[in-house]
Amino acid sequence: MWLTVSAVAGSTLTCTLANQPDEPNAPVKHGDFVTVDRAFLIDIDWAAPERAPPPTPRREFWDRCLVDHCVLEGEPIDYLYREDPDMTREGDRYSDSxxxxxxSAAAIEVxxxxxxxIALGKVLNQDDSWLPLIDAPIGAAFQRGEDGAFYPAD
Structure with missing residues (x-):
């Protein structure tokens, strides 16, 4: 979708839809007003680039991790912990995080x-619910509770 921004309030943009969506059953149509968070935009073509705010830096997650295969197949993360990196080999482009x-134990068994x-980014593409924990220090451990949130593990 192409949007024309008419107002900015922090990271919230008020826009007009500048094209007709390809999806025939789209809930919006050309000319509709929409409100979006700037984080959901892929790119912005500024009318006055010299007045544009600096771009939000994007973090990439190429550092490696060990992950159960079932998580990559869509099984939710049950437990995660961070230990001293020990998988990095000489010459590796990206280090062990x-x-x-x-x-879950049942999913691993099945x-x-x-x-x-693999890269942390691949895991985050499957389940990014733990992203707020990604900078936790070595020694940190978290268990998913019944409510879906992560809690420090003993």
Whole structure:
């Protein structure tokens, strides 16, 4: 969708839809007013680039982690902890973050695959509910509660 911004309040943009969506059953149409958070935009073409605010820096998550295969198949994360990174090998472009990410014991048993050493971003693409914890220090551990939130584990 293309939007024409008419007002800005913090990160909230009030816009007019500047094109007709391709989806025939879209709930909005050309000319409708919409409100969006700037974080949901991919790019902005500023009418006056010299007056545009500085872009929001984007963080990339290439550092590696060990994750149960079942999590990559859509199983929710059950437990995660951060230990001293020990998987990085000489010459690796991206280092081990120390994160170890587990699915439920039942899902791991059914899955039958071992853990995978992959980029944190791939895990976040499956389940980003733990993103606020990503900078937790080494030694941190979290268990998902019945309400879906993560709590410090003992």
């Amino acid at each position: 120390g994160w170890r990410i587990r699915g 899955d039958g695959h071992g853990p995978e050493y």
